[in-house]
Amino acid sequence: MGDPMRIRATMTGDVVDVKVLISHEMETGQRKDASGSLIPAHFITKVTAQHNGKAVLEADWGQSISKNPVLGFRFKGAAAGDKISISWVDNMQDSRTDEAVIS
């Protein structure tokens, strides 16, 4: 769903700094459309990241995360040239996984 995530993963010393931009409406379920009906909630509920088959991030999200979320996190144990993958699932069972190379 949506555009690919934009992932930037860079080494600073022995820490990988990851910044992700996700394309998602993050609809709260509180907004009303022009006819006054509630627009159904549609938001990412879980985000995970993996490096070399190991989970490096697990987050549960709610509808208060902004539309087109940005996410920043950091972890150790990786090197430039390694791949990381980021996945999300939303409350309507849409999901997406994107990969990036650590630079």
Add this chain to the structure above:
Amino acid sequence: MRDRREFLQDVGRGGLLAALLSSGVLSASQAWAAERNQAAADAKTVDEALRALGATAPTVSEAIKLVTPEIAENGAVVPVSVTSEIPGTEAIALLIEKNPFPLVATTRILDGTEPYISSRVKMQETSKIIVLVRAKTGFFVTSKEVKVTLGGCGG
């Protein structure tokens, strides 16, 4: 302790977490570490959310660094970053006091992952942003008020 067959039926019905909780194997506080804590996500007040997260009397701590703007021009995109300097940080939860559903996000800090998270959040109105840290030694909390000129929940 339920017998194996009943346990497996519970798994089929409600998922592994529900089965483990009802069989007494998994305690409520361990619910942070497994599946989504829906009760905390559905909580309509900070107190309700903290209770659902198992944090009844968190200690106020200056070792949680919460960076937010003092004034957010646009409540739809308020940047927040959190670094926990509490040793043995296991999870970080972000709450916005006056949002309809205060629990914003819960991040489990895995082995090798820094106790740091940054994101952008929606704020309905001027409100306290609260960070709850679950560490080996207990629960810790800090908060900051962020003034919002244009509310961002669209409700």
